[in-house]
Structures are given as structure tokens and as C-alpha cells.
Amino acid sequence: MAGTGGQYYDSKVMSQLFGVSVRRIQQLTQDGVIETVPLKVEGRTVRRYELVPTIQAYTKYLADKAYGREQINTEAELKEQKLKAEIALKESQGELHRLRTAIAAGEYISIEEARADYTKFFAVLKRFCAGLPSRVTGMVGTRIDPVASRALEKDLNTEINDMLRTFVLAADAKDGGDG
Template identity: 30%
Template sequence: MSEKVKAKMIDGALCIATSELCEVFSVHRNTIAQWERSGMPKKARGWYSLKDTIKWVTENRGVKKNPDDEEGMTLSQQKLKYEAQLKEQQAEAATLKNAIAKGEYIKREDVVSELQRFFISLRRSMGGFSRKIAMEISPYLEPEQVRLIEQNIADTTNAALLQLSVRGVYDAKKD
């Protein structure tokens, strides 16, 4: 019975057979085929340069010290990282879509429209506020004082509404 050749020299490089490569890395033949499709160099059908193969496996399949550093990651680790990030983003999008379907979110246009109607109503109500106060105090004061109070209330109300519309906050002036 003849024993199969497990190593030979090809183009000046020490090459080993697929079966020996499987033993060296403790992997299955299918893994070697997958590595080959991923770019692992080979010298001939079923023969791999030991030096080149060890270098390729170390660079492309080895575990680096800092997996968060993209430069220190293998291509497969980078792919895995970005696939995980994609899955996270897809999960967030699905969660948002479900929340929208449940009615937990309101369309921006609906909110803007409703707020515009509210603030128009508020402005009209506040605009008539100074006139109403003036009518209430007119029997007790001189007409000139009533007009001055009405104007001060109207100016303060308009200033407050303007500040709310521009900055969203009202800062009362201290006299």
C-alpha cells in the first residue's frame, strides 16, 4: 500500500495537501473551500503554500486585540460588525413603524395644523383681553387713564405673544 504525499515543493514554496491543512487548522474541508472563495491563496488544485496560507488565515481570520478598531479588524469581523449595525437599524425602523401603526405617533402636519389653530385662537382671545379690562375699569377712572391702561395691557400681551412665537419662552420685563 502506498502512502499519499502530504507535502511537496511548488514554485519554491513548501505546500501541503488539503487534508493536512484541515489538520493544521482543525477545520473541515468545507471551511478550506470557503476560505479559498474568500481569497485564500493556493498553488495548485488541492495544494496550498504553508507560509502564504498561515499569513492569510492570520490576517483574515485571526482575532485582533481591539475589535472596535476598524484597522485592527479582519474583513469578516468588519462585515459582521456592519451587519449587526444594519440589523439594529432595521429593528429600530420596525419598532417606529409599529408605533406609528398603533397610533402612538402623530403626523407632523397634523400637529402643526392643530397648533396653528390653537395659537390663532389664543391670539384673538388675548387681543380682546385689554378691551374687556378697559370696559370693566372705565366707570372708576378717567377716560385718559383707561386708554393708557388698555394700551399697556395690549402692548404687554403683544410682546408676550411675539416672544412665544419667536423663542417659545416669555421673559417678563422687570420695571
């Protein structure tokens, strides 16, 4: 806007002059329809609207809107949105490429490898758990009679097998039951 060395007003005065709310004046400023200028008032900088250029800009905006020239701005906005979308697409393609490169470099393991490792781990864990009752009864066998020792071993076997079965069923339910 060309300066005229004229009068400067705040948004409240401009809203009264244009017959709109102060918020609408702020929106028009944010959208670039009208502009503020910095002024030094009592040692601090404030932003004010210069009367003549602001009226001219607002009048032009209303005329463009009335004659359909506002669509040009909409097209520019659409082009800007398209550019932003293209940038986002390129960024996501770059991220995908980085992930593929990392996978190829061995920084990630496949689901099949993870399943195989877990399967091996749980097989070893199951063998260890299944061996616990006989180990425990072997440790306490000299302190209790043989009938109590066999009953303890049987109870421990039942408890461990029930827990392992529950664990396997829960894993199958979470995994979809396919493996």
C-alpha cells in the same frame, strides 16, 4: 497549549525572555497568541505562563508573521467585523420596522398634524390675548376716569401685540420661516 508539567513564570519573566515589554506580553495574551494557566499559590489562584508551550506559541506566531500567514488572522478578523456590521444593520432595520409599525398603529403623530394643532392653539391664544385689554379696562373702569381707562387699554394692546409679533417672528426664525 499542551501542558508539559514544566515551569511557570509571570509576565515580567516572559517579557525579559522574549525581549519585549510586559505590556506587549499582556497584548499577546489578549490576542490569544500566548496563554496563561491558573495555578494555586499560597491558597489563591494566579495566572502564569508555562515556559515550553509559551515559547512554542510565540515562536509559531513570529514564524507565521514572517511568512505572511498572519494575514489569515486578519481575514478572520475582517469576517468577524463584517458579521458584526451585518448584525448592527439587521438590528437597525428591526428598529426601523418597529417605528413604522408604531406610526401605522397611530402611536406617533405626523408633523402636519402637530403644526395644525399648534396653529389652532396659537390662534385661540392670540384671540384671548387680544381680548385682555378690554377685559382689564372693564374691571378697573369704574375706579379710574374714562381717559385713563382708554390710555390703559391702548398701552395694553400695544404691549400684547408687540409681544405676539416678537413671538411669531421668533417661531418663524426657528422654523425656517416657512410657515
